[in-house]
Amino acid sequence: MMGLPVVTDLDDQALQDVESRAHPLAMDLIRGLFPMQPYPKTDAQGVLRHGFGRPIEKRAMSDATASFALADDLRATQAILRGRVFELIAVHPEAEPRLPYLYAIGDLLGAEKLRDWSALWEQLRREDWQAVAVELMTAKWDAYYASSLDKRRAVMGLVLAISSPVGVAA
Numbered sequence: 766m767m768g769l770p771v772v773t774d775l776d777d778q779a780l781q782d783v784e785s786r787a788h789p790l791a792m793d794l795i796r797g798l799f800p801m802q803p804y805p806k807t808d809a810q811g812v813l814r815h816g817f818g819r820p821i822e823k824r825a826m827s828d829a830t831a832s833f834a835l836a837d838d839l840r841a842t843q844a845i846l847r848g849r850v851f852e853l854i855a856v857h858p859e860a861e862p863r864l865p866y867l868y869a870i871g872d873l874l875g876a877e878k879l880r881d882w883s884a885l886w887e888q889l890r891r892e893d894w895q896a897v898a899v900e901l902m903t904a905k906w907d908a909y910y911a912s913s914l915d916k917r918r919a920v921m922g923l924v925l926a927i928s929s930p931v932g933v934a935a
Contacts, residue, residue, distance in 0.1 A: 792817075842868050845876035853889055860889070866927035873920075874904055898928035 799818025807813050815821045843850075846868070853860055867889075871879040879885070888896040901924045906917070 839868055839872055842871040842876040845880055846871055849880055849886055853886070856890060857892055860892070863927050866923060869923060870901065870927070873923075894928040894930075898924050901927070 796817050799814070801817060802815060805813050805815045805821060812820050813822045850864065850867070854864075867879075882900075885897065885900045888900050902921075906920050
């Protein structure tokens with residue numbers, strides 16, 4: 766008669782230790798199969814993949830992953846706008862409370878577009894917040910994000926917030 770296989774009784778910590786050792790090795794194996802791909806691409810099986818072979822249409826993105834991606838995108842926006850923001854804050858340090866709105870708008874419209882928008886930066890340097898709002902309203906928001914009434918309201922709220930008195934904008 767054959768005996769039953771011996772099963773080791775792992776406690777939670779022991780299991781976590783085993784998983785912790787296996788995790789980075791599994792990541793290296795996957796990275797070896799799927800080199801970093803910065804833009805989504807459909808593979809031979811018709812699966813849209815991104816990054817290190819992540820099947821982006823097969824599994825829902827977690828809140829943590831989405832927050833990490835958003836934070837990374839906003840850091841990139843800040844880096845692109847750094848020179849313009851430095852010039853603005855050097856002359857008008859009181860404009861600092863408006864920066865979150867400016868960064869959000871840069872993320873939505875594209876940081877390069879915002880950086881190169883000379884007429885907008887001229888109004889920002891003048892601290893003519895109404896003219897800033899008017900200038901921002903000339904962007905083709907419908908083509909970007911204002912496809913529904915709720916999004917249109919949110920975008921206009923963002924534009925109005927940057928033009929509000931500082932006590933109101935914050």
